[in-house]
Amino acid sequence: MSKRRTGSRCRRAREFEAFVAGAAGRLLHTATLLTAETPQNNPYAQRLLAHALAHTYAGWDRLRGEDPYSRARDELAFRFEHGAWRRRRTRGGVLDRLTPRERTIVVLRLYEGVAEEQTAAMTGLPAERVRTHLHRAVAALCAPPPGAAGRERRPAPTKRTAEASG
Template identity: 60%
Template sequence: MQPRHTSDDTRRAREFEAYVAGAGGRLLHTATLLTAEAHGDNPRARRLLTLALARTYACWDRLHGEDPYDHTRQHLATRFARGAWHHHGGLLRSRSRPAGPLAALTPQERLVLVIRLYEGVDGEQTAALLGLPVERVRTVFNRAMANVLRPAPRPAPPVGGVKAVPS
């Protein structure tokens, strides 16, 4: 007969593995959108997700009916925000040049946009999750949407091989 804690550990590990098998892909996509890395080349997103999943696993027995996906998403978002904040002296800017579809957005804009649109969390819950006023979340979301829907125009290529003369 196995000791009780061994069977509990085995059950816990199986439950967590099943959770990761079901939710891991979506959570990795969320992390990739946050870091604005390319889909196939996303080491920061993978590290971010690994740390969030480790935190969820550590709390697994204490979730008591709480949705583990919400728990992991919360840690993913707060770790991303904290990392962007601490690495840049209080400015929420990206350390490296992202290359993904949301690369033109600031990390804060990406965070709000991904949580609101991709994850489907409403403005009040997003504000509570990020510790921001609801109006600030609304402003950041609207600015992010404007930047995604109407990106800054690129300079026109020279016409007929004539190069523009700097003024």
């Protein structure tokens, strides 16, 4: 193996390490939101991130000016979209009330700031359907959780009210 090839591989590895050091935290948070796991217990999100980073590293030399973060994020969303049908149970994360498709759209549009047309292309949906899913998901997130509608919060009894009633 020539020194030139070895130097190129070392440079590639250093560039990728620098990318991972800067982007892995945000990408893990994105994966955690997608999987609806909690930040403290997110094994599926960690596996998704590992696969997305491995895929990004495999194509590192072919990026040619393309944003590696965008490539890794797109791979993360793609892997989630195509594997989510097997993992219906959520683990209590912030977006656990949403369907996998709605989570993908909410995370890409609102958290990552991906354009509607690009989100539509990534999910294979028309832009109008992306907009509909987004509105439905936001409405679901703004609504009270199921079972909370009939419960009213009453203030805890104070000493004065306890004495008056007893």
